[in-house]
Amino acid sequence: MRWFLRRCLFYLFAIWVAATLVFLLPRLMPGDPVGGVLQHLSPAQIQANPGIVQTYQALLGGGKGTIWQDYLKYIHRISHFDFGVSTSNYPAPVSDVIGRTLPYSIILVGISFFLAFVVGTTIGMIAAWRRGKSVDTFVVPALMSLGAFPSFFIALLAVYFLGLKLQWFPIQHAYDNGLTPGFSWAFISSATRHAELPALVILAAFTGGWVLNMRTVMINTIGEDYVQVGFAKGLKDRRVMTSYAGRNAILPPLNGFAAQFATAVGGVVVIEFVFSYPGAGLTLQQAVLGNDYPLSQALLLVLALCVIGANFLMDILNLILDPRVRTS
Amino acid sequence: MRRKLHIPKWVGLLLGNPKSRVGLGILLFILLMTAFGPFFAAKDPNAFSLLDARQSPSFHHLFGTTDQGSDVFSQVVVGARESLLLGFAAATLATAVATVLGVLAAYSGGIVDDAINSIINIFLVLPPIPLLVVVSGFLKSRGTWTMVVALGLVLWAFEARILRSQALSLRNRDFVNAAKAAGESTRRVIFGELMPNMISRIAAAWVLIFYIALLTDAGLEFLGLGSLQKPSWGVTLYWAQTNSAVLQGEWWSFVFPGAALALTVIGLVLLLAGIDEVSNPRLRAEKTRHSFLSRMRFALLGGRVAPHVEAS
Numbered sequence: 331m332r333w334f335l336r337r338c339l340f341y342l343f344a345i346w347v348a349a350t351l352v353f354l355l356p357r358l359m360p361g362d363p364v365g366g367v368l369q370h371l372s373p374a375q376i377q378a379n380p381g382i383v384q385t386y387q388a389l390l391g392g393g394k395g396t397i398w399q400d401y402l403k404y405i406h407r408i409s410h411f412d413f414g415v416s417t418s419n420y421p422a423p424v425s426d427v428i429g430r431t432l433p434y435s436i437i438l439v440g441i442s443f444f445l446a447f448v449v450g451t452t453i454g455m456i457a458a459w460r461r462g463k464s465v466d467t468f469v470v471p472a473l474m475s476l477g478a479f480p481s482f483f484i485a486l487l488a489v490y491f492l493g494l495k496l497q498w499f500p501i502q503h504a505y506d507n508g509l510t511p512g513f514s515w516a517f518i519s520s521a522t523r524h525a526e527l528p529a530l531v532i533l534a535a536f537t538g539g540w541v542l543n544m545r546t547v548m549i550n551t552i553g554e555d556y557v558q559v560g561f562a563k564g565l566k567d568r569r570v571m572t573s574y575a576g577r578n579a580i581l582p583p584l585n586g587f588a589a590q591f592a593t594a595v596g597g598v599v600v601i602e603f604v605f606s607y608p609g610a611g612l613t614l615q616q617a618v619l620g621n622d623y624p625l626s627q628a629l630l631l632v633l634a635l636c637v638i639g640a641n642f643l644m645d646i647l648n649l650i651l652d653p654r655v656r657t658s
Numbered sequence: 659m660r661r662k663l664h665i666p667k668w669v670g671l672l673l674g675n676p677k678s679r680v681g682l683g684i685l686l687f688i689l690l691m692t693a694f695g696p697f698f699a700a701k702d703p704n705a706f707s708l709l710d711a712r713q714s715p716s717f718h719h720l721f722g723t724t725d726q727g728s729d730v731f732s733q734v735v736v737g738a739r740e741s742l743l744l745g746f747a748a749a750t751l752a753t754a755v756a757t758v759l760g761v762l763a764a765y766s767g768g769i770v771d772d773a774i775n776s777i778i779n780i781f782l783v784l785p786p787i788p789l790l791v792v793v794s795g796f797l798k799s800r801g802t803w804t805m806v807v808a809l810g811l812v813l814w815a816f817e818a819r820i821l822r823s824q825a826l827s828l829r830n831r832d833f834v835n836a837a838k839a840a841g842e843s844t845r846r847v848i849f850g851e852l853m854p855n856m857i858s859r860i861a862a863a864w865v866l867i868f869y870i871a872l873l874t875d876a877g878l879e880f881l882g883l884g885s886l887q888k889p890s891w892g893v894t895l896y897w898a899q900t901n902s903a904v905l906q907g908e909w910w911s912f913v914f915p916g917a918a919l920a921l922t923v924i925g926l927v928l929l930l931a932g933i934d935e936v937s938n939p940r941l942r943a944e945k946t947r948h949s950f951l952s953r954m955r956f957a958l959l960g961g962r963v964a965p966h967v968e969a970s
Contacts, residue, residue: 338818340776343776343780344779344780344783348784351784355792355793355796358798359793359796359797359798360798363796415736422856433810448904460827475924478918478924478927479920479923480873480876480877480918480919480923480925481857482876482877482895482918483895483912483917483919483920485898486895486904486912486916487913487916487948489904489905490904490907490909490912494905494907498947501905532742536916590781591785592783592784592785592786593785594785594786594875595785595787596785596786596788596874597787598882599787599877600787600877600881601789603880603881603899604899611788613790614791615791615881615883617795618791618792618794618795618883619795619834619882619883621795624795624796626791626792627792627794629788629792630788630789630791630792633785633788634783634784634785634788636942637783637785638783641783646825
């Protein structure tokens with residue numbers, strides 16, 4: 331339990347650091363970000379949103395208050411998730427833009443990343459169990475080299491060959507034109523079709539890591555006594571592999587799952603850009619290119635929170651699955 | 659008597675290992691291309707002429723031309739310089755930061771270690787690419803050296819973690835204690851005893867960060883957020899994407915710069931595998947792949963492994 335409390339404290343600390351970093355970044359950089367943002371709004375638009383200048387000043391600096399007053403204001407605003415108006419999506423508030431785009435990324439990344447984990451650890455398990463056999467000699471190196479490739483290069487190749495030449499998949503956007511997002515069959519099936527190729531690219535880019543990870547740990551568990559016990563009991567080969575060796579070998583990769591999330595989130599920004607997929611990553615890129623600082627600040631904070639949240643969930647899962655963590 | 663040309667021992671060791679031999683071969687090829695390619699290209703990589711736009715590879719334009727009619731071959735060989743320089747410099751900076759903080763934390767212990775360790779852990783949960791995307795958004799001029807500093811200060815954490823645990827395991831060895839007992843100054847213990855024993859780890863760290871910095875920088879440029887003034891692989895890919903070259907079937911405008919990047923990355927990964935095998939003779943016999951695999955895992959998983967794996 332002490333371990334869990336320490337983790338919780340660490341995550342709270344990490345959230346505070348992330349929020350403070352987001353506060354300090356525009357203040358450490360040269361230039362006048364508030365002026366840059368306000369350039370994108372007409373005087374009438376600024377008048378229509380009373381208090382907008384103060385909100386931007388709390389976020390980006392350049393106001394009359396001291397940095398401590400700014401900081402208190404900033405903490406107060408972000409705790410209500412008030413990042414002001416997004417200039418590139420005027421008149422939508424930043425929180426609405428994030429609410430609209432983040433679900434696409436969470437569903438796409440959540441599902442494909444989980445699939446990469448399941449497929450990768452399964453292949454890694456089999457490769458370690460039958461070392462030097464076909465899976466180990468052909469599938470493992472192939473997935474490893476794919477994993478070393480730049481993910482956006484895989485994405486570009488996939489768009490060109492699988493999308494454009496073979497026309498197996500739609501290659502742009504998240505759903506067909508003319509559909510409105512909602513819980514209709516037409517929308518969900520279209521959105522699924524459009525998510526297939528990006529998901530496949532994420533699978534290609536990230537499965538190799540899990541294969542390596544699982545294979546290494548599995549090789550170490552194969553020598554353990556309890557695996558021999560499984561054989562001695564006369565259990566089938568497959569049952570010993572999954573329930574005895576695999577059951578124990580899965581813990582370290584599971585531990586790494588959340589940590590790799592930080593890398594995956596970065597890869598997703600680039601992959602969404604290739605597919606013009608309207609998730610949080612593409613929105614972040616366009617916000618930064620369009621000098622929409624409030625939106626880019628908020629997205630960075632939200633993405634960091636996602637990574638921290640994923641780490642926290644994995645710690646809880648670890649606590650449930652591994653009794654050694656509970657007692658230590 | 660003529661003296662034999664003196665070749666450092668580690669060069670021979672690296673060339674004796676098949677993985678690093680192939681890796682070094684690939685990197686040598688890339689370096690030669692970077693050094694001498696521009697003489698063959700001999701054209702301004704950004705020169706454009708709409709008459710020559712969108713040509714597929716031919717004798718005249720080996721790698722074809724872009725939407726604006728620039729020669730892709732020139733962009734790839736001239737852009738190599740910028741891409742490699744950025745990766746090289748960022749890797750050097752990040753390795754320096756990682757080494758100083760990792761060794762300092764391990765050697766000092768106590769509150770210094772706790773503080774540095776929490777900084778490392780926090781950097782590991784901050785997503786690096788979104789962080790760099792936002793930072794480069796705030797930077798008004800994204801020159802080469804600004805990007806080097808930004809990349810170096812974001813990408814050091816996972817290697818600092820590895821180097822810290824290496825230094826921790828060396829700290830209580832007999833030869834370090836002997837040096838302390840002999841009254842050596844802290845500086846001499848660190849630079850004379852600890853560091854020489856970590857050289858191969860630091861070299862491996864440098865190669866790994868080089869690989870990650872190269873990919874991260876190309877990714878940023880691909881998003882339109884690097885230093886876009888000079889041609890580089892990422893910039894060429896950015897224009898290919900922005901001008902929808904892919905959707906129009908102009909495969910040459912992204913396949914060649916992408917392949918150059920992928921080839922360099924594969925060369926670095928092979929070199930890394932070789933350094934690991936050479937520097938740890940115990941691993942060479944049968945557990946050869948273990949250290950390489952665990953290092954790759956550090957790279958791929960952002961540096962987090964289960965405690966019992968870390969201890970081994």
